[in-house]
Amino acid sequence: MPLKFSLKPGEKFVLNAAVLANGDKRTSLVIQNKACLLREKDIMQPEGANTSARRIYLAISPPSATAFLP
Numbered sequence: 001m002p003l004k005f006s007l008k009p010g011e012k013f014v015l016n017a018a019v020l021a022n023g024d025k026r027t028s029l030v031i032q033n034k035a036c037l038l039r040e041k042d043i044m045q046p047e048g049a050n051t052s053a054r055r056i057y058l059a060i061s062p063p064s065a066t067a068f069l070p
Helices: 052-060 063-067
Strands: 003-007 012-015 018-021 027-031 037-039
Touching: 003 037
Parallel strands: none
Antiparallel strands: 003 027, 012 018, 012 037
16 A cells, blocks of 8 residues: 655655655655655654653664764
8 A cells, every 4th residue: 555645845754764854845755665755744752752752762772873964
C-alpha cells in the first residue's frame, strides 16, 4: 500500500538512512514500496528531552535518526 505525504518548503526527512530536503515549494511524494521514513519534526532533539520519559527515550533511541540532522 503506497504512502503519500506532503512536505513543507525546506522540510527535511530521513529515507532509508539518507537525509533528503525539500526545495522551496510544497511537495507531495508517494512511496510505492517498503521503506523507512522519518520526518525531521518527528525526530526528538536533545533540547526536547525535558521530562524523565523523554530523556530515557532519547538515550535508547537509535542514533541513526539524530546523527543525520544538525
